Amino acid sequence: MxxxxxxxxxxxxxxxxxxxxxxxxxxxxxxxxxxxxxxxxxxxxxxxxxxxxxxxxxxxxxxxxxxxxxxxxxxxxxxxxxxxxxxxxxxxxxxxxxxxxxxxxxxxxxxxxxxxxxxxxxxxxxxxxxxxxxxxxxxxxxxxxxxxxxxxxxxxxxxxxxxxxxxxxxxxxxxxxxxxxxxxxxxxxxxLADRAEERAEWAREEERRRIAREMHDVVAHRVSLMVVHAAALQAVAAKDPDKAARNATLIGDMGRQALTELRTMLGVLRAGEPAVRPDASARLAEIAGSAKTRQQEAEEQGPSLTELAALVDQSRAAGMTVDLAVEGEPRGYAEQVESTAYRVVQEALTNVHKHAAGAAARVRLAYREGEVAVLVQNEAPRGGGGASLPSGGNGLVGMRERVAALGGGFVSGPTDAGGFRVSAVIPDRAAADGAAADGTAADRAARDRAARDRAVPGGTVPEQRSAHG
Structure with a gap:
């Protein structure tokens, strides 16, 4: 025995x-x-x-x-x-x-x-x-x-x-x-081991959400514009071969840009992976510690506000009437702040392409001391504005998560004239500080109201979501 x-x-x-x-x-x-x-x-x-x-x-x-x-x-x-x-x-x-x-x-x-x-x-x-x-x-x-x-x-x-x-x-x-x-x-x-597993699970879920947001931002906008140009190409192919050729060239350029952004994002995700797979306990600690670092790396390699004019030109090339107005002098904001503001405008314009085809849009960018504010508002869609492109319903959720992660305020909702409005105010501080300052639900609601009042002066935006997403 x-x-x-x-x-x-x-x-x-x-x-x-x-x-x-x-x-x-x-x-x-x-x-x-x-x-x-x-x-x-x-x-x-x-x-x-x-x-x-x-x-x-x-x-x-x-x-x-x-x-x-x-x-x-x-x-x-x-x-x-x-x-x-x-x-x-x-x-x-x-x-x-x-x-x-x-x-x-x-x-x-x-x-x-x-x-x-x-x-x-x-x-x-x-x-x-x-x-x-x-x-x-x-x-x-x-x-x-x-x-x-x-x-x-x-x-x-x-x-x-x-x-x-x-x-x-x-x-x-x-x-x-x-x-x-x-x-x-x-x-x-x-x-402590149970809590470490919970933190690791939370880190995995956070990384999945971040990847989903990045994929949505990279793919949805480019593909939406490609679909719009493809429809225009089909309509003018027989009547105006030169315009059809230009639309085909734009479709190719947008496809290459989408592939480039996808490769960049996947490269960030693969960076830092060990050649030999570690044991389970070490992997839990690695996931918990590297999720935020990867998120910051991905955001720092993302677009900046200097590329906003090119983004608007792409929508104009697709036939949308877009008015861009910039207030204040450009400032050196943190990379993730400018990337988040860019993504908000990008997703808002994508929603206009999807759900308000032919409607004019206004983009407002305000450089302020310690913060940046963006506003995207479109008019009522022409001819009912039925959605011509599929939607996953995650666009507004992703924008709100991005802005909240930096401690900012985000508001979206329909306007009295039948259009839709998206506004965000993002403070100029690191994502880690913003997460600590995120606070309670009441604090987030107060920041959302402040964002609405500062980014959309003179108007009231109902805090509800429409089919945009």
Whole structure:
């Protein structure tokens, strides 16, 4: 049987108050030894008193067998040892009983009282035996000899077992304390591991959302423009070959731009991947620590506000009437701030292509101290403006997540004239600071209202979503 199997078998044992087999064997052996000791001393007591030897021997043996219950009733063992002490029996009863009582959680005053009772009895019995010894009477001993020897016998019979029992009790307490502390640390480590898994799962979900936003931004805008140009190409192919050729060239350029942006994004995602796959625990820590870094790297390699004019020109080339107005002087905002503002305008123009074909749009960009504001508003779609392109419904959600990640405010909704308006105010600080400053839902709502008031002066935007997305 292995050590584990033996421990399991030992732990399942139970007999009365014993939980281990070796405890039964030990107590049985001590009880037999105590019975033999009491029986031997009982013979001498019977010879001195004239009592029947068999009666004293049987009585002494039965008294010695009381030691079998020392773990359950140590107090009874000590009282029996005190009772048989006048017959000069029960020395082992007293030693083992006092030790056992000292190892329990019994109050110290009770242990001290029983120890004094046992020690006093040993002193008295020792003094009487010394006084009745003929050999000692023939010697000229000083008067203090018998009392001193009796006291030494009493101390020797009581002090060692009590001190040893108290030491064992203190050691057991220390072991239990260390065991409890180890269990507490194990539980804490388990909790920390669970939290690490939760953080890793959150990091994975955050990275999935970020990838989805990037894919949406890169693909949706370019492909939407390509579809619009393809429709125009089909319409003018027979009538105006030159314009059809220009539209075909634009479609090719947009396709190449979309592929370039996709390659750039995938390159960022693959950057930093180890050549050898790490173990699971290291991978959890790596995911939790690298998700935000990858997001920042991807955003820092993204577009900037200097490319906004080219973005508007692409929409104009697709036949949309777009008015671009810039307020203030260009400032050196953080890369992720300019990238987020660019993506908001890009997604808003994509929504106009999808859901308001032929409608004119206005783009407003405001450079301010410590923040940048963007506004994209389109007129009511012509001819009902039915959606001509499929939509996943994630555009507005992605814009709001991007702006909120930087601690900004985002508002979108239909206008009174039947169009749609998207506005955002983004503070000029790092994404990490923005996440810490994101705050509660009430704080985000306040920032959204502030964004609406600052980016769209003089108007009110209902905070609801339309089919744009």
């Amino acid at each position: 292995t050590a584990t199997g033996a421990a399991t078998a030992e732990g399942s044992f139970e007999l009365g108050w014993w939980t281990r087999r070796r405890s039964v064997a030990l107590d049985g052996a001590l009880a037999l030894a105590s019975a033999a000791e009491c029986a031997v001393h009982g013979i001498g007591f019977a010879e001195r008193t004239g009592l029947p030897v068999w009666l004293v021997v049987i009585s002494g043996a039965m008294a010695g067998l009381v030691l079998i219950v020392r773990r359950r009733w140590p107090l009874a063992v000590i009282l029996v040892s005190v009772a048989v002490l006048p017959a000069n029996m029960g020395g082992m009863l007293a030693l083992v009983g006092l030790y056992t009582l000292a190892t329990t959680e019994a109050p110290r005053r009770i242990i001290a009282a029983l120890a004094c009772m046992e020690g006093g009895g040993v002193v008295i019995v020792s003094y009487l035996l010394l006084d009745q010894d003929p050999a000692l009477r023939e010697q000229a001993l000083p008067a203090w000899f018998q009392p001193l020897v009796s006291v030494l016998f009493g101390v020797a019979a009581v002090l060692p077992p009590v001190l040893l029992g108290m030491y064992v009790r203190a050691r057991r307490r220390l072991v239990e304390t260390l065991r409890d502390r180890a269990q507490g640390l194990e539980a804490e480590l388990s909790l």
